[in-house]
Amino acid sequence: MKLDWRIAGLAAAFIAACALPFFVSDYRTFQFTLVMVYAIALLGLNILTGFNGQFTLGHGAFYAIGSYTAAILMAHYDVPYWATLPAAAAVCLLAGFLFGLPALRLEGLFLALATLSLAVAMPSILKWKGIGELTGGVQGLVLTKPDAPFGLPLNQDEWLYFFTLAVAIVMFVLAWNLLRGRVGRAIVAIRDQPIAARAMGINTALYKSVTFGVSAMYAGVAGALGAIAVQFVAPDSFQVGLSFVFLIGAVIGGIYSISGAVFGAAFVLFVPHISEGISRAAPQAIFGAFLIVFMFVMPVGIAGFLRLASAWARRRIQRSSPVRGEAS
Amino acid sequence: MDAFLLQVLSGLATGGIYASLALAVVMIYKATHVVNFAQGEMAMFSTYLAWQLIQWGMPYWGAFFLTLAISFVGGVAIERIVIRPFESHEAELSVVTVFIGLFLILNSLAGWTWEYTLKSFPSPFPAEAYLGGYLSGHQAGLFAVVLVTLAIVYAFFRFTPLGLAMRAAAENPDSSRLVGIRVGWMLALGWGLAAALGAVAGIMVAPLVFLEPNMMGFVLIYAFAGALLGGIDNPWGAVIGGFAMGVLENIMGVYVVGTELKLTVALVIIIGVLVVKPAGMFGRTVVTRV
Amino acid sequence: MAALLEARELHAFYGPTHVLHGVSFAIEAGGITALLGANGAGKTTSLRALCGMIATRGEVLFDGRPVRGKATEDIVRLGVAHVPEGRGTFASLSVEENLRLGAYTRKGRDGLDADFERVYRYFPRLKERYRQQAGTLSGGEQQMLAVSRALMMRPRLMLLDEPSFGLAPLLVQAIFDILRAINRDEKVAMLLVEQNAAQALDIADHAYVLETGRVMMSGPSAEIRSDDAIRRSYLGY
Numbered sequence: 001m002k003l004d005w006r007i008a009g010l011a012a013a014f015i016a017a018c019a020l021p022f023f024v025s026d027y028r029t030f031q032f033t034l035v036m037v038y039a040i041a042l043l044g045l046n047i048l049t050g051f052n053g054q055f056t057l058g059h060g061a062f063y064a065i066g067s068y069t070a071a072i073l074m075a076h077y078d079v080p081y082w083a084t085l086p087a088a089a090a091v092c093l094l095a096g097f098l099f100g101l102p103a104l105r106l107e108g109l110f111l112a113l114a115t116l117s118l119a120v121a122m123p124s125i126l127k128w129k130g131i132g133e134l135t136g137g138v139q140g141l142v143l144t145k146p147d148a149p150f151g152l153p154l155n156q157d158e159w160l161y162f163f164t165l166a167v168a169i170v171m172f173v174l175a176w177n178l179l180r181g182r183v184g185r186a187i188v189a190i191r192d193q194p195i196a197a198r199a200m201g202i203n204t205a206l207y208k209s210v211t212f213g214v215s216a217m218y219a220g221v222a223g224a225l226g227a228i229a230v231q232f233v234a235p236d237s238f239q240v241g242l243s244f245v246f247l248i249g250a251v252i253g254g255i256y257s258i259s260g261a262v263f264g265a266a267f268v269l270f271v272p273h274i275s276e277g278i279s280r281a282a283p284q285a286i287f288g289a290f291l292i293v294f295m296f297v298m299p300v301g302i303a304g305f306l307r308l309a310s311a312w313a314r315r316r317i318q319r320s321s322p323v324r325g326e327a328s
Numbered sequence: 329m330d331a332f333l334l335q336v337l338s339g340l341a342t343g344g345i346y347a348s349l350a351l352a353v354v355m356i357y358k359a360t361h362v363v364n365f366a367q368g369e370m371a372m373f374s375t376y377l378a379w380q381l382i383q384w385g386m387p388y389w390g391a392f393f394l395t396l397a398i399s400f401v402g403g404v405a406i407e408r409i410v411i412r413p414f415e416s417h418e419a420e421l422s423v424v425t426v427f428i429g430l431f432l433i434l435n436s437l438a439g440w441t442w443e444y445t446l447k448s449f450p451s452p453f454p455a456e457a458y459l460g461g462y463l464s465g466h467q468a469g470l471f472a473v474v475l476v477t478l479a480i481v482y483a484f485f486r487f488t489p490l491g492l493a494m495r496a497a498a499e500n501p502d503s504s505r506l507v508g509i510r511v512g513w514m515l516a517l518g519w520g521l522a523a524a525l526g527a528v529a530g531i532m533v534a535p536l537v538f539l540e541p542n543m544m545g546f547v548l549i550y551a552f553a554g555a556l557l558g559g560i561d562n563p564w565g566a567v568i569g570g571f572a573m574g575v576l577e578n579i580m581g582v583y584v585v586g587t588e589l590k591l592t593v594a595l596v597i598i599i600g601v602l603v604v605k606p607a608g609m610f611g612r613t614v615v616t617r618v
Numbered sequence: 619m620a621a622l623l624e625a626r627e628l629h630a631f632y633g634p635t636h637v638l639h640g641v642s643f644a645i646e647a648g649g650i651t652a653l654l655g656a657n658g659a660g661k662t663t664s665l666r667a668l669c670g671m672i673a674t675r676g677e678v679l680f681d682g683r684p685v686r687g688k689a690t691e692d693i694v695r696l697g698v699a700h701v702p703e704g705r706g707t708f709a710s711l712s713v714e715e716n717l718r719l720g721a722y723t724r725k726g727r728d729g730l731d732a733d734f735e736r737v738y739r740y741f742p743r744l745k746e747r748y749r750q751q752a753g754t755l756s757g758g759e760q761q762m763l764a765v766s767r768a769l770m771m772r773p774r775l776m777l778l779d780e781p782s783f784g785l786a787p788l789l790v791q792a793i794f795d796i797l798r799a800i801n802r803d804e805k806v807a808m809l810l811v812e813q814n815a816a817q818a819l820d821i822a823d824h825a826y827v828l829e830t831g832r833v834m835m836s837g838p839s840a841e842i843r844s845d846d847a848i849r850r851s852y853l854g855y
Binding site for chain 1: 549
């Protein structure tokens with residue numbers, strides 16, 4: 001029963017997503033493209049922090065690396081936009097894995113600080129004059145948005161939307177497959193009982209580094225897509241705030257789930273705008289206050305809340321006759 | 329040699345700022361096992377308060393002490409109202425998110441109230457150079473203020489019953505309750521003290537860097553680096569670490585990598601320490617039982 | 619005579635787990651009461667419940683006043699000193715600081731020096747080591763420190779959780795002798811939780827025997843000690 005509902009839901013969402021660009025303005029289409037981009041990034045974050053328990057405040061740094069990889073390839077080497085994605089993925093997978101190796105020894109707070117340092121350093125590294133030729137220094141690089149291929153009757157925003165949608169679906173299916181199998185169980189076991197996991201023969205060091213790499217890969221792919229969508233990369237776009245935004249989005253969306261990435265991404269994109277509407281003057285303060293209240297009320301995030309709510313609803317529907325004598 | 333000594337001395341002066349903030353961070357960490365990512369913003373907000381009081385005509389030292397008092401009360405209030413509900417939360421994530429929320433609130437409230445334009449902050453110390461030209465008047469004064477503050481804090485914890493109770497509450501809350509210590513209020517007091525310490529750091533650094541809502545960001549990172557270097561659970565290690573970071577920052581900036589990558593260097597230090605010796609120079613390595 | 623401490627139908631829970639099922643006992647002022655039973659009987663839990671350290675239901679009266687549901691630090695301030703399982707010393711603080719913390723809730727410094735002297739008279743070893751970090755003391759010395767800290771609170775009732783734990787027999791004897799002396803000279807009532815029933819029954823006036831969270835037996839310690847059946851079933855010797 002449950003499976004049918006979920007498949008129906010996903011199908012409906014897919015159809016709605018495909019229809020969307022034809023019913024809204026180009027700007028909105030662009031916004032929804034960004035939602036999907038962030039969703040891919042957040043999915044990587046969920047895998048690392050939610051499922052594997054490695055606390056990262058540096059996700060934005062890998063997003064930046066992905067963006068710059070794509071930008072450099074497109075601007076300097078005329079690589080077609082779609083080919084930059086695998087390149088960004090590979091670069092970030094490696095970078096994440098390499099960063100994950102020394103980070104293995106760190107837990108909780110310490111890992112957070114190490115990753116935070118990476119995020120804070122990123123703009124300075126990107127501005128470094130030594131690689132200025134490649135990165136365009138403080139000004140950054142400008143890119144051109146691709147046209148729809150094969151003469152399809154879509155404008156640039158619409159094409160990019162569908163391209164991103166396709167990539168997003170692939171990335172989400174990949175994650176879903178990864179997490180529900182043996183690998184996924186190992187990853188979660190490492191989060192919950194690392195010592196027991198190792199005692200059972202799971203190579204925690206390898207898994208943790210690889211998970212770091214995979215998470216970075218997601219951020220990198222998202223970064224590449226983001227760069228193409230925004231048509232621009234510059235060091236100051238990737239300040240430490242980005243990593244905070246990612247973390248907040250993941251937590252609010254529901255960091256222990258895959259669907260949480262989507263809710264979180266929507267939240268991240270639309271809510272700062274919303275809170276801006278409430279108070280022209282101090283939108284971030286409202287956002288901050290909201291965050292605190294949210295953590296108190298719904299720490300499992302939107303996805304977690306929905307899951308609890310649907311479980312509660314199902315129990316009420318199934319309870320046709322009350323059972324007596326149940327110990328509470 | 330002259331130039332080197334100059335860098336070291338001025339590094340010690342700025343290091344005093346890092347040391348104060350590092351101490352604040354470690355105090356809260358020892359008591360609650362969470363790092364207050366919003367410590368810098370609290371300090372920044374306090375500095376703005378001081379600035380406002382001075383703008384309204386209050387003499388410098390009056391504003392200084394009044395700000396300390398307000399910051400203390402503010403710290404206590406934040407702990408009781410914002411942090412207390414989350415004290416029992418298992419997930420570090422929830423707590424960190426709350427700190428981020430606090431960070432955002434303080435940062436944008438400051439920007440909204442006082443705008444983002446750079447402001448200059450007065451220094452109460454005479455401008456002429458000290459120590460044969462190695463330190464400016466403000467740097468020397470800052471150093472003195474920091475030392476006096478740290479000495480007072482040390483004396484408080486070491487010699488007063490309340491300080492003893494706070495140390496006990498941080499180390500072993502259960503046993504502390506058994507001797508009648510109200511652990512919750514000890515935490516709140518710790519926050520108040522940390523907030524006051526942060527205010528000192530902010531007020532002292534403001535004349536050097538110009539007052540603006542994002543001014544404490546770098547300072548906080550250096551303070552973290554210093555705290556880690558010295559040992560995140562050792563308050564006095566954190567202080568030494570803070571001073572060390574000040575000196576390192578200057579030496580690195582002038583002799584090794586240039587001012588552009590100064591921050592990167594701080595961060596490489598953080599990562600290096602975390603990987604090689606997470607307990608820092610003076611911290612205790614935590615052994616967990618399986 | 620109204621009891622100093624009384625528990626009526628006390629239930630206790632660790633989270634959802636129900637561990638004490640309606641235990642009732644009374645402790646007279648100035649006496650020593652033993653709480654006996656095998657491992658897992660609920661002895662430590664009872665002490666924790668009395669001090670408000672875990673979730674409870676039922677009634678606890680200290681000096682006739684209800685204290686169930688109050689915070690631990692408030693109950694303790696009424697005159698109850700709890701020497702917990704594992705001693706509970708502040709490992710990174712010195713012996714002297716640990717003792718000073720015992721006196722934390724006392725208003726005014728009068729008598730503080732006299733109290734230190736008194737404690738050092740019972741446990742001269744502590745005076746030798748008063749500057750030493752508590753975490754570096756031996757097990758026996760830590761036990762002495764824990765009892766001393768409780769004494770510094772000038773309590774009317776001391777709750778002691780397995781004071782003999784991990785100590786050599788000679789040391790156990792010494793500590794129990796001192797406990798008896800403290801009870802007699804300082805007029806401090808004691809509730810003693812012990813697995814070492816023999817030692818406990820030696821100094822206690824009255825005893826309760828617990829099993830799986832219920833009071834199975836109670837009576838003057840002489841009776842409990844002489845009853846073979848009880849000894850074999852509940853006390854294991």
